[in-house]
Amino acid sequence: MRVRKRTLALAAYFFLLVLPIYWMLNMSLRSNADILSTFSLYPVDITFNNYIKIFTDSGWYMGYVNAIIYVTINTVISLACALPAAYAFSRYRFLGDGQMFFWLLTNRMAPPAVFLLPYFQLYSTFNLIDTHIAVALAHCLFNVPLAVWILEGFMSGVPKEIDETAFIDGYSFPRFFITIFIPLIRAGVGVTAFFCFMFSWVELLFARTLTVTQAKPIVATMTRTISATGLDWGLLAANGILTIVPGALVIWFVRNHLAKGFALGRV
Amino acid sequence: MMEKWEDNRAWYLVLPVFVVVAFSAIIPLMTVVNYSIQDIFGPGNAVFVGTEWYEEMLTDKRLHDALWRQFIFSGLVLLIEIPLGILIALAMPKKGWGVSASLVTLAIPLLIPWNVIGTIWIIFTRPDIGLFGVWINSLDLLQVPFDHTARPLYAWITLMAMEVWHWTPLVALLCYAGLRAIPEAYYQAARIDGASAWAVFRYIQLPKMRGVLTIAVLLRWMDSFLIYAEPFALTGGGPGNTTTFLSIYLVKLATGQFDLGPAAAFSLIYFLIVLLFCFIFYQALLNVGRGEKIS
Numbered sequence: 001m002r003v004r005k006r007t008l009a010l011a012a013y014f015f016l017l018v019l020p021i022y023w024m025l026n027m028s029l030r031s032n033a034d035i036l037s038t039f040s041l042y043p044v045d046i047t048f049n050n051y052i053k054i055f056t057d058s059g060w061y062m063g064y065v066n067a068i069i070y071v072t073i074n075t076v077i078s079l080a081c082a083l084p085a086a087y088a089f090s091r092y093r094f095l096g097d098g099q100m101f102f103w104l105l106t107n108r109m110a111p112p113a114v115f116l117l118p119y120f121q122l123y124s125t126f127n128l129i130d131t132h133i134a135v136a137l138a139h140c141l142f143n144v145p146l147a148v149w150i151l152e153g154f155m156s157g158v159p160k161e162i163d164e165t166a167f168i169d170g171y172s173f174p175r176f177f178i179t180i181f182i183p184l185i186r187a188g189v190g191v192t193a194f195f196c197f198m199f200s201w202v203e204l205l206f207a208r209t210l211t212v213t214q215a216k217p218i219v220a221t222m223t224r225t226i227s228a229t230g231l232d233w234g235l236l237a238a239n240g241i242l243t244i245v246p247g248a249l250v251i252w253f254v255r256n257h258l259a260k261g262f263a264l265g266r267v
Numbered sequence: 268m269m270e271k272w273e274d275n276r277a278w279y280l281v282l283p284v285f286v287v288v289a290f291s292a293i294i295p296l297m298t299v300v301n302y303s304i305q306d307i308f309g310p311g312n313a314v315f316v317g318t319e320w321y322e323e324m325l326t327d328k329r330l331h332d333a334l335w336r337q338f339i340f341s342g343l344v345l346l347i348e349i350p351l352g353i354l355i356a357l358a359m360p361k362k363g364w365g366v367s368a369s370l371v372t373l374a375i376p377l378l379i380p381w382n383v384i385g386t387i388w389i390i391f392t393r394p395d396i397g398l399f400g401v402w403i404n405s406l407d408l409l410q411v412p413f414d415h416t417a418r419p420l421y422a423w424i425t426l427m428a429m430e431v432w433h434w435t436p437l438v439a440l441l442c443y444a445g446l447r448a449i450p451e452a453y454y455q456a457a458r459i460d461g462a463s464a465w466a467v468f469r470y471i472q473l474p475k476m477r478g479v480l481t482i483a484v485l486l487r488w489m490d491s492f493l494i495y496a497e498p499f500a501l502t503g504g505g506p507g508n509t510t511t512f513l514s515i516y517l518v519k520l521a522t523g524q525f526d527l528g529p530a531a532a533f534s535l536i537y538f539l540i541v542l543l544f545c546f547i548f549y550q551a552l553l554n555v556g557r558g559e560k561i562s
């Protein structure tokens with residue numbers, strides 16, 4: 001009986017968790033006039049006009065393309081830098097390793113608002129404003145430290161004897177690292193890529209400040225409509241729903257490692 | 268924890284990370300220091316003002332208010348999210364299809380862009396089109412109709428509901444990972460001793476979750492301290508300044524009014540506060556690691 005009650009409570013919680021998202025889905029399937037005139041728990045006149053508008057207007061759909069481009073660049077850079085560094089932290093003791101780790105941690109915790117002002121200046125100097133690479137690099141501030149921690153956790157789970165045996169067998173370090181070690185922690189690499197994707201995808205402040213038109217992501221395009229008068233709720237809701245889709249897709253691939261990844265990543 | 272090799276050449280492996288993060292962190296921070304001690308009238312036209320901006324910011328009433336608001340907000344976040352997260356983790360299924368389903372459902376709010384979170388809650392709570400807004404007003408219990416843009420109390424309630432909705436899943440996921448690491452033998456021993464559910468929780472589950480709970484508490488504290496996009500999208504810091512937290516105030520100062528000097532001084536004060544918490548965080552994590560080794 002106690003178990004049943006517990007399951008019911010959990011079901012109620014999940015219901016509340018999904019309810020606001022359902023409400024946005026409901027709005028996205030109705031026209032703006034319909035939303036403002038009648039209150040309804042489910043869409044009566046289902047219309048896909050909001051979605052059609054997003055997929056046919058380049059001002060909208062390019063927002064998604066831009067976001068996906070810089071998120072991908074960021075994930076690649078973060079992984080490429082973090083893999084060797086995480087190996088160093090998990091296998092070696094070296095001068096200043098503790099301090100270095102702490103310094104990385106401070107960057108994960110640093111308020112993005114603090115870096116807003118200088119970033120604009122810095123990237124203007126390098127003529128990088130409104131490029132995908134600018135946002136990708138800015139997101140490295142928190143994603144690279146994050147990737148190092150998660151990978152370090154996974155790598156520490158691999159016994160050191162494997163490295164020793166490989167070196168005795170005459171493997172060079174790069175060859176050992178790429179052909180033996182990385183395949184061993186591929187679950188960890190997947191989880192790390194997922195978290196880099198996630199944090200780059202959800203971030204707003206840098207993405208909005210460092211882009212004007214050419215690289216403007218969807219989250220920034222949406223803030224523009226929020227401040228505009230005569231808001232189109234249906235269109236806004238459809239945009240919101242579409243921003244959830246990529247996350248929901250990638251989450252499926254890492255579902256079995258999710259809990260471990262969160263615990264290891266100290267995210 | 269295994270014995271590590273001692274070799275300073277490991278620095279070559281860390282170098283790429285150092286370069287990338289230094290480019291994103293050290294150079295910008297130097298610029299902020301530069302701004303904070305000068306009065307800038309235009310390109311190439313700046314006057315050294317020493318600690319003037321710091322004195323101005325440290326005595327700024329709006330900054331003090333924002334700081335207090337921030338502490339209250341972060342404190343409330345911990346008080347609500349940590350117990351709720353533990354309860355959810357305890358109630359989650361341990362095997363079968365329910366595990367994957369629960370994990371994926373829990374993770375969804377974490378993957379929604381932060382300002383879309385704000386948008387979802389605007390749409391959900393507006394008194395004219397929102398499910399919650401319309402429902403609560405139809406009950407006719409409140410003296411003043413619910414509208415999160417009109418009254419500070421309603422703005423705070425909406426903000427807290429959004430924050431709890433958004434981040435409790437993270438606490439739950441962390442606790443769940445901690446619970447899964449407890450060997451089945453512990454539970455069997457408890458069953459033989461006839462331990463109550465409360466005793467199992469108090470003497471087995473809670474101590475074993477210490478590590479993940481430390482992480483959860485400190486992460487939620489730090490991240491709620493940096494919160495920007497969600498309240499920005501939901502309330503824009505209003506009504507008045509009643510939901511203006513540190514980051515929102517800083518961005519207003521820096522990009523709204525272009526007060527570069529005070530904004531930079533504020534940035535550094537803010538950064539030092541965060542650095543202090545960060546240091547405590549790091550020490551706590553190290554202690555947790557040591558504690559687990561002994562037990």
